[in-house]
Amino acid sequence: MNGFFEAGPAATAATWVGALVTLAVWSYLAGERRLLHVAQLLLAGLATGYLALIAIREVLIPQLIEPLLSDPGAHPDLVIDLVLVGILALAPWLPRRIVAVPAAAIVGGTAAYALGGAVTGTLLPQLAAGIVTADSGPGGAVSGIVGLALTVPVLVVFLHGVPRGRALAGVAGIGRWVLLGGLGAWLGFLIVSRLAILVERVGFLLGDWLGVIR
Amino acid sequence: MSEARRGVGRGRRLPRGILPLALIAALAIAWLVPQLPFLSLGGGAESTLGDDLHVAIGSLPDQPNVIVDMDPDLGTYPEIRYATRAALADLMAVGSRVAVVSFSTEGRAIAVAEIARLRAAGAGPDRLVDLGFRSGGEAALVQLTGQPLDRDVSGATSPVLDQLQERGGGLGAFDLALVVGGGDMGPRSWIEQVEPRVPHLPVAAITPTFLLPQVQPYREAGQLVALAGTLPEAVAYGASVAGGGATSGPERVPEQPPNALAILVGMLVALAVLLESGMSGLVGGLRGASRGRRG
Numbered sequence: 001m002n003g004f005f006e007a008g009p010a011a012t013a014a015t016w017v018g019a020l021v022t023l024a025v026w027s028y029l030a031g032e033r034r035l036l037h038v039a040q041l042l043l044a045g046l047a048t049g050y051l052a053l054i055a056i057r058e059v060l061i062p063q064l065i066e067p068l069l070s071d072p073g074a075h076p077d078l079v080i081d082l083v084l085v086g087i088l089a090l091a092p093w094l095p096r097r098i099v100a101v102p103a104a105a106i107v108g109g110t111a112a113y114a115l116g117g118a119v120t121g122t123l124l125p126q127l128a129a130g131i132v133t134a135d136s137g138p139g140g141a142v143s144g145i146v147g148l149a150l151t152v153p154v155l156v157v158f159l160h161g162v163p164r165g166r167a168l169a170g171v172a173g174i175g176r177w178v179l180l181g182g183l184g185a186w187l188g189f190l191i192v193s194r195l196a197i198l199v200e201r202v203g204f205l206l207g208d209w210l211g212v213i214r
Numbered sequence: 215m216s217e218a219r220r221g222v223g224r225g226r227r228l229p230r231g232i233l234p235l236a237l238i239a240a241l242a243i244a245w246l247v248p249q250l251p252f253l254s255l256g257g258g259a260e261s262t263l264g265d266d267l268h269v270a271i272g273s274l275p276d277q278p279n280v281i282v283d284m285d286p287d288l289g290t291y292p293e294i295r296y297a298t299r300a301a302l303a304d305l306m307a308v309g310s311r312v313a314v315v316s317f318s319t320e321g322r323a324i325a326v327a328e329i330a331r332l333r334a335a336g337a338g339p340d341r342l343v344d345l346g347f348r349s350g351g352e353a354a355l356v357q358l359t360g361q362p363l364d365r366d367v368s369g370a371t372s373p374v375l376d377q378l379q380e381r382g383g384g385l386g387a388f389d390l391a392l393v394v395g396g397g398d399m400g401p402r403s404w405i406e407q408v409e410p411r412v413p414h415l416p417v418a419a420i421t422p423t424f425l426l427p428q429v430q431p432y433r434e435a436g437q438l439v440a441l442a443g444t445l446p447e448a449v450a451y452g453a454s455v456a457g458g459g460a461t462s463g464p465e466r467v468p469e470q471p472p473n474a475l476a477i478l479v480g481m482l483v484a485l486a487v488l489l490e491s492g493m494s495g496l497v498g499g500l501r502g503a504s505r506g507r508r509g
Contacts, residue, residue: 026238028231029234029238030231047319047320050319051319054319054322054347055349058346058349059347062369109353113353113356114352114406117352117403121407122405122406125435126435129434129435185427186427190423192424192445192481193422193423195480196292196423197290198237198241198480199477199480200293200295200472201292202476203245203472206242206245206246207245213246
């Protein structure tokens with residue numbers, strides 16, 4: 001069912017490991033915490049090891065070390081990169097002011113990309129899509145009014161540091177309920193999502209492991 | 215709280231874990247029961263639920279170049295695995311040249327497994343190229359928009375990349391970007407970082423259900439050309455791809471759809487738990503109010 005392995009010893013071993021780890025996690029439901037803890041440690045260890053492996057094999061060696069070793073003069077930018085990587089790797093032993101330089105570059109760069117993208121990719125196109133045009137008909141007009149009536153109170157909820165009169169407080173109260181309704185709906189989606197995963201796991205145990213279903 | 219009331223609460227309490235274990239047992243029984251023909255997640259043969267992605271892929275030009283961003287997370291991938299594999303089979307069936315890239319380590323792990331599966335099913339280097347893992351999140355995505363894609367993850371060229379070079383080499387050489395999301399990197403990142411820079415590249419997405427509130431507005435605004443964001447859509451889409459009849463090779467959808475009866479049973483249990491907790495809260499509140507009036 002998982003389809004990652006054709007029949008053979010590798011498939012059998014992978015299925016058994018998957019089934020046993022699944023049962024170890026589920027053992028928590030029967031009050032057994034040690035097996036869950038072992039499974040958690042296994043996941044954390046494997047994830048960290050895999051991250052290190054990927055970083056070394058697919059990033060550091062091909063994109064930094066190999067170009068520098070082959071022709072150092074042609075890549076002055078990579079020398080700077082190497083220094084910054086070195087500073088981050090030695091962060092616990094270096095003065096905070098030195099470590100702050102690559103850390104600030106990471107945080108600043110990430111924030112700049114996120115903010116710029118949010119404005120040009122989401123905010124402006126979504127505002128444009130929300131504008132009701134003359135040819136959108138009565139359905140579009142109603143939809144626009146409902147959208148406006150729901151959006152404005154929610155935005156008012158986040159109006160901090162401004163004195164609120166009775167009317168504004170009332171609108172903010174409506175906004176809080178709309179917000180709660182939205183969170184409830186999202187929780188519903190989340191339940192369906194998690195349920196699908198649980199159903200898949202049960203199917204994996206019955207099909208791949210026990211061979212009861214096909 | 216009085217001793218008597220606490221005693222009643224203890225007396226009514228079920229043994230620890232019995233409800234989740236009962237849920238798992240109910241789901242197992244639902245898996246074992248033969249499928250009911252009227253109970254279909256995908257909405258049956260007349261349904262148009264899964265058409266979105268099928269039409270988007272079906273309307274691509276001959277032998278299209280498609281970049282697949284595999285960035286689901288390990289925890290939610292089982293939910294979208296069926297739709298993802300259906301989409302990969304669909305792309306292979308229309309003769310696509312597929313390049314796979316990842317921006318998260320979890321996505322990379324899944325991508326490696328799916329690439330190995332497709333290779334084992336017969337997808338050669340002329341159809342499938344592994345662009346590997348790109349570190350840096352959204353910054354790496356931006357870098358990808360301006361970078362010629364002339365080497366695969368091992369540093370080698372491939373027929374797919376050669377063909378891309380003939381069309382310019384960068385992201386603009388692709389006819390479609392299919393984003394398999396679920397973690398931090400997903401359709402939102404592509405829409406925010408790639409669409410403003412490569413506006414003619416259509417973006418389609420496969421996401422878990424819980425991301426629907428985030429991605430649905432993009433689909434309605436036309437920023438996503440197709441979306442499979444719910445289980446019924448995924449099942450309907452998988453059924454329409456499987457309906458193509460491929461029984462072997464990378465064009466075959468390699469697994470069965472999720473069990474509809476098990477999903478239904480699970481949802482009924484979830485509903486019962488919500489109702490029970492809501493009703494007990496309501497009853498407790500009414501009792502408290504009644505005591506307050508008497509006291």
